[in-house]
Amino acid sequence: MDHPVARPEELRLLEALLFASAEPIDQATLAKRMPDGVDIKAALAQLQAEYAPRGVNLVRVANKWTFRTAGDLSWLMTRESTETRKLSRAAIEVLAIVAYHQPVTRAEIEEIRGVVTSKGTIDVLLETGWIRPRGRRKTPGRPLTFGTTDAFLTQFSLEALGDLPGLEELKGTGLLDSRLPTGFSVPSPSDDATLREDEEPLEPGDTLELLLAPAVEPEAEEPKTDSEAVAEVEAAEVGTVELETTAEAETDLEADVAAEVDTAEPDADEPEEHIDHAGDDDGAEEKGE
Helix, strand or coil: CCCCCCCCHHHHHHHHHHHHCCCCEEHHHHHHHCCCCCCHHHHHHHHHHHHCCCCEEEEEECCEEEEEECHHHHHHHCCCCCCCCCCCHHHHHHHHHHHHHCCEEHHHHHHHHCCCCCHHHHHHHHHHCCEEEEEEECCCCCCEEEEECHHHHHHCCCCCHHHCCCHHHHHHCCCCCCCCCCCCCCCCCCCCCCCCCCEECCCCCCCHHHHHCCCCCCCCCCCCCHHHHHHHHHHHHHHHHHHHHHHHHHHHHHHHHHHHHHCCCCCCCCCCCCCCHHHHHHHHHHHHC
């Protein structure tokens, strides 16, 4: 049998150092560990060429050398994990109201809770898939009605929605105060998918992606600087002065026109008035006397 060709010792040393290191190593550090006379750059290039077709490649990252999984096999290293998130108190209350009172609108939820329900709370429950939009209420504004889903039953290990605890069971577990107000009752939940008489079917555009989209808020005007505010005030004052000047000029013009009309010569059709100079002279003589 032919003996395999022995690998250069420097390649074995480099291989051992890089595999044992938890972090990438720079070329200068590797050169200090090599025997004298070893061309570290050529040795790294040769080792990189050897590992190029393998499942692990020698790569250079930030001027340092390390072994990494081949790029086309990175999907093998992907790990899926389930992240557990706790619901807020508001989300639990909304979920309970939807479960017992469905079909229910957001306004009805707020009326039962006594506080305003933020859009984010309902969005969280929609994203978990525990509630869904059922239809639209036949009232002004046609608000959405919400109900639970099969994922809700699976999450809470319920065979049907009717398995939710009733009034007596809630009292027995201590979740309700024994001294309840008169007339207090817990509705019998029903997840019947059939729309009620006061519900309309959803429209084609009522998709979950659209419902979860953030509301478009009007752009707020940028605050004006002091210099801009002063400039606007000065411009307004200048406009007022110009307006007053124009009004005065128009008044003077009207007065001039009226004066010209008074002193205008009489029309040719009208007889001219003759001044009795003789009479004036007689009067003057009388006054002189």
